[in-house]
Amino acid sequence: MKQHRNVGTVRIVYAQLFAAALLVVSCLAISWLSNRIATAQVYGMTDKLYVVNSFIGAFDRCEKAVYDYRWIESWEDGPARAELVRNNMADMDTYLKEMTRGFTAADGSLYHDSRALQNMLPHYFDFVNSFLTLMEQGDRNEAIAVYYQKENLVTLIRSYSTTFMLDRVQASQAEYSLTQERIDLLWLLQAFICVLALLLVGYFAFSLTNILSPIGKLVEASKAMGRENFDIPDIETNTRNREILQLVDAFNQMKHSANQLINTLMEHNRTLALLHQTEAKVLESQKLAEEAKLQSLRSQINPHFLFNTLNTICRVARLEKAAKTEGLILSLSKVFRHSLRSDTSPTTLADEMSVTREYFKIQQTRFGERMQLDWRISSQCDPEELLVPPFILETMVENAVKHGLEPKPQGGLVRVRIYMKEEILHLIVVDNGCGISPETLEYIHRGEKPPQADHGIGIHNVSRRLKLLGKGNQLRVQSKLGLGTKISMEIPATYREEEP
Template identity: 40%
Template sequence: MYQKLRELWLSTTLKHKLSLYTAMVILIMASSAVFNVWVMDFTLDGFDKILSDNSRCNDFQQAMELEIDAFESYVRERTEEHWEEYILSCVRTERCIRALPFQYSSIGEERYARTWNIKNSYEAYSVFREQILKMNEEESGYITSLYRVYDMQDYLKDYARRLVQVTLSKGNETYQRQVPVFYNIPYLILAVSLCLTVMAIVLTRLLSNTLIQPVVKLAHNSRKIARNDFSGEDLAVPNRDEMGELVAAFNKMKHATEGYINTLKKNNEMAGLLHGEELERMEMEKQLESAKLELLKSQINPHFLFNTLNMIGCMAKLEDAATTEKMIYSMSNLFRYNLKTSEQFVALNQELKVVQDYVYIQQMRFGSRIRYDSDIQVNGGQVIIPAFTLQPIVENAVIHGLSKKEQGGRLYLRIWQKENCVIISVADTGVGMTQEQLESLKEGLKERRSAKVGIGLGNIYKRIHILYEKGEMNIWSRRGCGTVVQMVIPLERVDETETVTKKADEEKTGRKEIRKKEPDSENTDTGEADEKTAGQIGRKTEAESRKETS
């Protein structure tokens, strides 16, 4: 039987289940309401009957007493007011007599006899009372008749008192018989409430097992699928209603979604591989185009440019134009270094020679506005640094710092060793930068944006951080004071003899056996201050810029 009912419940549609559940809930609520009404009616009916009988008997006793008082007042003083009061009291008494319970089956033998005596006695009393009131006080027999009325009133009062006593006694007996029932009513209410509560819980649990729990399981698995977690077994519910169909459809959707996502992952992986191959192909095409451009550039023979400059230098020598000759040789050295240096790393001396040639040319251009000083505390032939490192920074100091300052300034190059690193500092007393410009420059260097920092400075910053794990490049600047660029490069050394020999071979190739002693760097300063003063200003600029940044 239970199995059949269970199968019937599982196969019932959700609509019918909800309808049945609603009907059962309404039935439980209605049963509870009917039971409560019955308990209240039973309780109140017993008390109401006792209280009602007591009240009616008491009302008759009081009405009789009031009528007697009104009769005496009217007999003593026959006024209109006393007459009205007497009539009202009589009407009240008659109404109370009619209201007295007079059913033998419900009030019992004794109360019925008392009530019957009262009704008959009052009827005879009323007739005799009216006759007395019609008599004149001076007539014979008036007094005798009056006292007879008083005696009849005393009898009625006595009947009323006995009726009240009997009614109270009967009511008390009835109450005592019902007291045990009243005491058991709370327990009965509790028992019925528990039964109805159990029924409600059973119905709720039954509905929860077939409706709520499957929905909770669906929500839980939906959250797992939202996290791309398709693990776990399929949902299984015994329902054969709409919920069972929904769970079956959800399981199918889960497998379909899992397969679709796996397919998308494989497609994304394949697309990533294809994209990587496409990038490699584009990079190869870019390198090929660059190689074609370099090949086109290399078609212009650099020796033609070098030989032409050397020939102009020879002509300047024949004409005793020493300054012109040195400028041409400096320019030739710059071209040769830029066009023929293919190594990624060079000796420090080569970079210093390029800086000297570049500063000499700029001093010839700006005259005493540019003053140069250097302090090299390392062996330049044994220290290796990335090629094209110093000249672009010195060029930035001249173009963006010193040339924009009307009175010019000093350029100070200082190189020293600290632990296992070579520190290169290029300081100038030019126009400097504001704090906003400096922060924008640093941000552009970190984000590798050439538009903000320029190709030369950005390329040096990038190469230092790529080639050296501990390499650094710092910039300090103050508006109106100057700028300091400092590079920290891990120390690498080569054989000094090998470096010097290589440098000599390069110079020999480019000059066609023209030998001339180059001017010392000390003579490149054409300014007003001496070498010592320039060095002090350069160091002061570097120190002030560091202090401002911190």
């Protein structure tokens, strides 16, 4: 009994699908038939009108050829002109047969017009052939007389041809109206079939809803179980479908079995979690021990000891009245203090400028007036409030001194320009030193570390740090060997937070 019920349900579903598909195919077939009828009608009308128009065109060309032939000046062109006239007459005869084919007395004016043209055209051909014969014999006067004798016949042919064209257009319009009525009937039939298809689809959707509604409840219950919620109530349904009822009962049983299994697994996971926590504490203890060991190694070189030593040397220089030595040691102390700070926390632009000046003081003590530093700072910039990544300005100036100016015996100038544009802080360092070789510059542009031991390493490191510290940070390098280098840095403007 159960197997018979399954087969019946499947047959009903397939029957509904087949009926819907049959209706859709019927709609498509009717649409295709309508288009074919309309297209055939249009093509038929066009062909008939084209034949009539071609006949009139051939007649006009024949008349023009005859007219040109009678005033011919060179008799050598006579055969070619006569051949042209005969070709046009052959075309007229062909088109006339085509356009008058199949007419009967029931066709009315079309039949009478076609009969008139069939009767007149042989006489017209006789006149034209007589004209051609006389022209070929060299008797132009007689030929011209024959030419004027056919003029009345030419007028009648033109009149009947025009009338035939108008009658053909009217007949085509009547045929088109009849065809349009047939197409309208086909469209009504197509609309009726579409309505039937919609009704069938609606019935099919209603039938599927009775099956899919319990399945939707099963899906929601499965999602709840996937979220580890096994306390949901059993699924109930009012459907009469035996297969769905069996599926719901099996799902409810599976839920209870899975709930028991999950509870067992959760208890097992709790035990594993405690074990992992113990292992994590052991690893944390090992990590703290390693950090303590590293801190112990660092404390062996205490920065405060170095600062105190430099301050002691500075006081000794002061007691010895060595002001220049005192200033040099003081600058070195500031540079050293700045270099020990973290390279990730931002610093003020003023601090970065200060350590750059202190570094340059040390270099001027070494090289004297060979080294010059020029600052150009826009009034829009407040160095005390603006924050920048540390070690960018001093590093670029140091790079300019070490690789640009130091190798030149005459020294040179480093110009630092700072300005703000559209909330982007621009830091530009330009020197007129030796420049960078094209090979090294190519490595820098690719973001790779140059193979040389020193040259370009500082620029590479600053560029890498800027990219790591922010996506908006940019560094560009322009250089020509022997002329100098320009380094442009763009940093989104950030400001120091006001202290409460």
